[in-house]
Amino acid sequence: MAFGRPLLRTSYAEDAAILPTWSQRGALGVAGFALALAALGVPFFEAIPAFLLGGTWLTPFNTMLVFAVAALGINILVGVTGQVSLGHSFFMGVGAYAAVLLGGDGRGGAACIPFHEQLGLLENTTRCGLGLPIWIWLPASGIAAALVGILVSPAAVRVRGLYLAIVTVGLVFIGRHLGNMLPEYAGDAESGRRWPPLEFRWWRRTDDSGDAFITFDEKGAWFSWIPGTDGITLSDDQKAFFFYLFVVIVATVLAKNLMRSRTGRALQAIRDRDVAAEVMGVPEREYKRLGFALSSAYAGVGGALLAVNLARVGPPEWSLFLAVDFIAILLIGGAGTIAGTLMGTFFVRLLPKMVERFTEKNADLAEGDGPVSTIASLLLTDGSRSDFGPIATSAQATGWPLPVALWNFVIFGVLIVVFLIAEPLGLFGIWLRIRNYWKGWPFSY
Amino acid sequence: MSNQGTIGGPLLEVEDITLRFGGVTAIDGVSFHVNPGELFAIIGPNGAGKTSVFNSISQVYRPQEGDIRYKGESIMGKRPDAVARLGIARTFQNIALFGQMTVIDNILTGRHIQMHESWFAGMKWFGAAKKEEMANRARVEDIIDFLEIQAWRKYPVALLPYGIQKRVELGRALAMDPDLLLLDEPVAGMNLEETEDMARFILDIRSELGISMILVEHDMGLVMDIADRILVVDFGKPIGTGYPDEVQANPDVIAAYLGEDFSADAGSAAGF
Ligand SMILES: Nc1ncnc2c1ncn2[C@@H]1O[C@H](COP(=O)(O)OP(=O)(O)OP(=O)(O)O)[C@@H](O)[C@H]1O
Numbered sequence: 249m250a251f252g253r254p255l256l257r258t259s260y261a262e263d264a265a266i267l268p269t270w271s272q273r274g275a276l277g278v279a280g281f282a283l284a285l286a287a288l289g290v291p292f293f294e295a296i297p298a299f300l301l302g303g304t305w306l307t308p309f310n311t312m313l314v315f316a317v318a319a320l321g322i323n324i325l326v327g328v329t330g331q332v333s334l335g336h337s338f339f340m341g342v343g344a345y346a347a348v349l350l351g352g353d354g355r356g357g358a359a360c361i362p363f364h365e366q367l368g369l370l371e372n373t374t375r376c377g378l379g380l381p382i383w384i385w386l387p388a389s390g391i392a393a394a395l396v397g398i399l400v401s402p403a404a405v406r407v408r409g410l411y412l413a414i415v416t417v418g419l420v421f422i423g424r425h426l427g428n429m430l431p432e433y434a435g436d437a438e439s440g441r442r443w444p445p446l447e448f449r450w451w452r453r454t455d456d457s458g459d460a461f462i463t464f465d466e467k468g469a470w471f472s473w474i475p476g477t478d479g480i481t482l483s484d485d486q487k488a489f490f491f492y493l494f495v496v497i498v499a500t501v502l503a504k505n506l507m508r509s510r511t512g513r514a515l516q517a518i519r520d521r522d523v524a525a526e527v528m529g530v531p532e533r534e535y536k537r538l539g540f541a542l543s544s545a546y547a548g549v550g551g552a553l554l555a556v557n558l559a560r561v562g563p564p565e566w567s568l569f570l571a572v573d574f575i576a577i578l579l580i581g582g583a584g585t586i587a588g589t590l591m592g593t594f595f596v597r598l599l600p601k602m603v604e605r606f607t608e609k610n611a612d613l614a615e616g617d618g619p620v621s622t623i624a625s626l627l628l629t630d631g632s633r634s635d636f637g638p639i640a641t642s643a644q645a646t647g648w649p650l651p652v653a654l655w656n657f658v659i660f661g662v663l664i665v666v667f668l669i670a671e672p673l674g675l676f677g678i679w680l681r682i683r684n685y686w687k688g689w690p691f692s693y
Numbered sequence: 694m695s696n697q698g699t700i701g702g703p704l705l706e707v708e709d710i711t712l713r714f715g716g717v718t719a720i721d722g723v724s725f726h727v728n729p730g731e732l733f734a735i736i737g738p739n740g741a742g743k744t745s746v747f748n749s750i751s752q753v754y755r756p757q758e759g760d761i762r763y764k765g766e767s768i769m770g771k772r773p774d775a776v777a778r779l780g781i782a783r784t785f786q787n788i789a790l791f792g793q794m795t796v797i798d799n800i801l802t803g804r805h806i807q808m809h810e811s812w813f814a815g816m817k818w819f820g821a822a823k824k825e826e827m828a829n830r831a832r833v834e835d836i837i838d839f840l841e842i843q844a845w846r847k848y849p850v851a852l853l854p855y856g857i858q859k860r861v862e863l864g865r866a867l868a869m870d871p872d873l874l875l876l877d878e879p880v881a882g883m884n885l886e887e888t889e890d891m892a893r894f895i896l897d898i899r900s901e902l903g904i905s906m907i908l909v910e911h912d913m914g915l916v917m918d919i920a921d922r923i924l925v926v927d928f929g930k931p932i933g934t935g936y937p938d939e940v941q942a943n944p945d946v947i948a949a950y951l952g953e954d955f956s957a958d959a960g961s962a963a964g965f
């Protein structure tokens with residue numbers, strides 16, 4: 249290990265390492281540690297995300313972690329294999345449905361229970377689920393989505409480019425339709441259904457009492473069963489954070505390993521030059537199918553966790569908009585690289601929250617006096633005629649001035665166009681440039 | 694190299710193949726054979742159908758008539774990747790590298806058929822997959838040293854100069870450990886020095902690795918210097934075949950290259 253010369257590698261293994269330099273390992277370790285401390289509510293560390301995202305920052309952050317899992321999947325298909333799919337939300341839905349069929353309500357092993365009894369609903373609603381534990385439904389959600397991916401792949405591997413995009417859009421609509429037709433499984437379009445909670449138990453839930461050995465959705469201590477301790481008291485968001493973070497790390501390492509091994513290179517070869525890849529001995533269709541299956545498996549796990557994270561969802565969740573979000577993540581972050589995918593997820597999921605938060609803050613500021621308040625009140629408008637700022641304070645506003653949610657749309661649309669034109673490698677490309685600049689500093693060439 | 698087919702028989706036999714695209718007949722009854730260890734050249738004017746012959750051998754195109762046998766076995770109707778696994782490698786006239794991948798990854802992709810670990814082992818990495826990766830990486834470094842492209846190995850190939858890209862493509866084909874190598878205009882667009890380097894690599898490949906080659910090239914000086922035997926095609930038809938000196942003296946060949954009005958004397962004066 250060459251400490252003095254960080255770029256001198258002495259073995260091929262070192263050269264192929266995920267984080268080849270000690271400075272990278274160190275930086276990531278420190279960042280991870282700081283994040284964990286922040287999640288645990290340690291004052292100094294907590295202050296930074298709380299400033300950017302507000303006091304309940306862990307909630308959007310958890311959703312972002314779940315998105316990251318699915319985003320790593322779309323990267324395998326679109327970024328690595330080069331097959332543009334708009335069907336990612338369909339496969340996320342498949343994973344979520346698999347999770348709810350296996351893990352959803354179904355106490356005492358009843359496959360389908362009349363649900364109105366529990367909720368006091370008037371209409372006769374039935375919900376089906378086997379009530380199996382997470383260690384079954386989570387892997388199964390990935391496997392189910394992968395199998396469906398393989399099922400549709402004969403159609404998908406024969407078309408490319410725009411045609412593939414159209415075929416996969418079709419999947420989203422088929423999925424929505426099937427979901428609407430089967431409310432016992434998918435939940436109905438308006439109110440959805442409850443997804444299994446994050447909790448670990450050995451086998452089926454037998455009653456409502458806590459036979460789980462780790463629950464995520466109830467306040468209380470973890471590990472209190474260890475004799476002589478009270479356990480550690482964590483909120484449900486904090487518990488979920490550590491679980492999601494673990495899943496993201498595993499998903500990232502697996503994806504990175506794929507990229508640096510034989511299969512990942514074959515997929516990239518198909519993306520870059522499909523005919524040349526075949527002539528090198530890579531069976532194109534088989535590998536496209538594999539890319540589809542692996543991407544769908546990630547989508548399935550991500551979809552199941554997203555539904556669990558939202559607690560109550562219905563078929564409209566798995567929409568084309570969701571699929572487009574993932575394309576935006578890739579375009580902004582940088583398709584084809586793991587780091588870019590993660591950066592893109594962070595950006596697409598959390599930046600809108602920051603914008604929202606700062607407009608809220610501005611609304612407060614605009615009440616007061618002084619230069620800051622003047623700027624804030626110039627930007628914001630409550631809709632009255634004399635007020636002409638570009639941002640509406642009311643979310644229901646239509647037309648100009650635009651509400652924050654629409655500004656987010658506009659900002660992302662513009663960003664995607666800018667990235668497509670100026671920086672095809674996305675945020676990752678910008679990062680590479682900055683890094684290379686400092687590596688060579690003070691000689692920029 | 695492994696089994697060279699039927700003892701004493703040719704490595705590759707192309708028998709009377711015809712390939713049409715709608716109304717265009719790209720190849721019209723071409724036959725030839727390549728012996729083990731031989732450096733065989735195909736020449737002809739632009740649009741003569743040379744690249745189409747390569748595409749037919751790789752089964753990227755499917756000739757409507759005729760047969761192609763490799764080591765005595767017909768390869769007609771096989772998929773391109775199956776042909777590759779039989780031991781046929783090639784380079785492309787308009788470089789077809791994997792642009793976003795590094796030089797190392799391009800050449801490692803050439804090792805695809807020599808490697809066997811599954812996607813599952815790859816995702817696990819530690820264990821068999823890592824071992825296989827490291828062993829093949831060492832092999833790739835040998836090729837990089839042979840082609841003298843050490844300085845470029847970590848760059849995405851799309852950023853490299855043309856001449857270097859041509860070398861990387863040769864390296865990627867060599868990584869397949871082929872028995873037969875198809876080179877489509879390996880020195881096109883190169884200056885004299887680069888051409889000499891490439892000629893040296895080709896000769897080394899033959900003498901050190903014993904790989905049979907088919908060379909398509911417009912640089913007549915190079916072809917006449919290094920080829921064992923030559924096939925001349927024009928408008929998809931074979932118009933002459935034989936040793937370099939025979940081909941140079943063939944009046945049909947001279948006519949095809951210089952037009953019907955030229956005599957054999959004019960042909961040799963024109964640099965054949
Ligand atoms: N995919 C295709 N579709 C239609 N026509 C084709 C196709 N490929 C080749 N051709 C035609 O076949 C003929 C032979 O082309 P080919 O590329 O094999 O020539 P070549 O000898 O390699 O020429 P060059 O020296 O310019 O590379 C040309 O008329 C070409 O237009």
Ligand SMILES: [Mg+2]
Nearest residue numbers: 743744745786
């Ligand atoms: Mg050609």
